[in-house]
């Protein structure tokens with residue numbers, strides 16, 4: 194049965210959820226750029242701000258950690274790889290195997306940056322309806338020449354975010370079904386990935402097929418007339434978010 | 449005389465990959481009927497239904513809706529014939545209950561006010577209005593089915609086609625869905641419903657079709673077919689087995 198992940202859209206009574214989508218996109222883009230230059234102090238401040246938003250959005254940190262556990266493995270992996278490959282002061286971890294302190298610090302910084310960006314993505318996807326995202330994409334593309342089918346791009350982007358929760362949902366379903374048949378005893382990681390990926394892809398394509406048939410049967414086409422095409426609802430909180438983002442970005446880049 | 453909404457003229461549809469499908473099916477549907485299409489798994493019920501609104505086209509034969517050929521009036525067919533699919537999860541398109549129910553009329557290009565009006569009305573009629581801001585994935589199985597019905601009602605269809613609507617529903621879910629379907633029929637919608645378990649709705653059905661291995665093998669009032677159904681892998685209702693009259697399922 195369909196489960197709701199922390200990434201799924203929900204309706205909450207909090208400014209972030211009423212924000213003009215364009216404002217959200219601008220804030221995310223500028224913060225993402227700033228984060229590429231962020232050091233530990235900056236990351237700490239940015240993460241604190243994001244965690245506050247996550248808390249106010251009624252997202253559950255523990256569940257997020259659970260849903261993103263493979264992502265955390267990847268972050269850990271980055272730290273390890275950096276530890277091995279960066280030159281610097283060696284620390285022995287086991288007999289003849291050395292990693293470097295500089296590598297670990299560097300890896301931790303990179304992982305933390307990834308994590309902050311993931312948190313922004315999470316906040317965005319749980320607070321944004323795909324229809325308004327589509328409108329925003331079309332709005333941003335409007336001044337750009339040479340893209341003849343802006344509507345189509347908008348539809349693609351919004352379909353893509355619509356499918357993400359579906360994929361996450363199917364992935365957990367497949368992995369649960371396999372766990373209950375003791376898949377965790379399989380030691381070979383390649384086999385494990387293959388066992389999950391094959392049915393997952395099949396399932397995703399199959400459900401995508403069904404979803405498309407169901408949409409078609411309700412007269413869907415890419416050129417569907419938009420009901421609130423040019424209505425971007427302003428919540429009145431946009432200025433606060435612009436100012437907050439600008440401060441954070443300035444602090445990160447120049448201080 | 450009542451007027452024919454749907455006329456199916458000798459359609460066949462063979463899937464090239466499996467060689468199975470539909471073979472030479474003909475029947476017509478009058479306005480206001482409540483039709484059960486019965487048949488065991490793989491008999492071709494879903495394939496038949498997908499022809500009714502042009503999701504599949506027959507390899508031979510013709511389907512007319514209000515006298516218009518479906519294959520050249522697809523949009524019209526999809527508006528007149530609302531379709532509820534077997535898999536409740538895969539037909540949810542919107543991210544909130546309201547958005548999902550509004551999907552069809554938005555596609556039809558209706559005005560903002562009209563979409564809102566129709567959606568609110570349909571959600572209220574199916575008892576879902578208090579859930580309108582929820583994510584559809586959080587609904588129960590019965591609520592999802594009713595949402596799917598609301599989603600086609602907003603397009604003002606004449607015919608509502610339901611593919612295995614009772615699959616996976618518990619007792620309460622089933623009886624709520626059943627009363628919704630009966631209410632639809634009373635409100636003037638023609639109902640076509642497929643099932644392999646005829647017990648639940650046979651009392652109300654005005655007609656039953658039996659599909660077997662892609663062929664239409666029986667088409668009559670349900671009470672005349674009861675003794676034959678088991679030949680085609682469909683369970684005979686208990687009451688009939690015991691020699692009693694069929695009663696309303698509840």
Ligand SMILES: Nc1ncnc2c1ncn2[C@@H]1O[C@H](COP(=O)(O)OP(=O)(O)OP(=O)(O)O)[C@@H](O)[C@H]1O
Pocket residue numbers: 463464465466467468469487488489490491492493494495496534644
């Ligand atoms: N896309 C397809 N490609 C090839 N064969 C198919 C396809 N879809 C269905 N079939 C075959 O056509 C036959 C009829 O399938 P259909 O889904 O219409 O049956 P059904 O009566 O709806 O069954 P169920 O009760 O299981 O839903 C089956 O034998 C099936 O294997």
Ligand SMILES: [Mg+2]
Pocket residue numbers: 493494495534611612
């Ligand atoms: Mg079927």
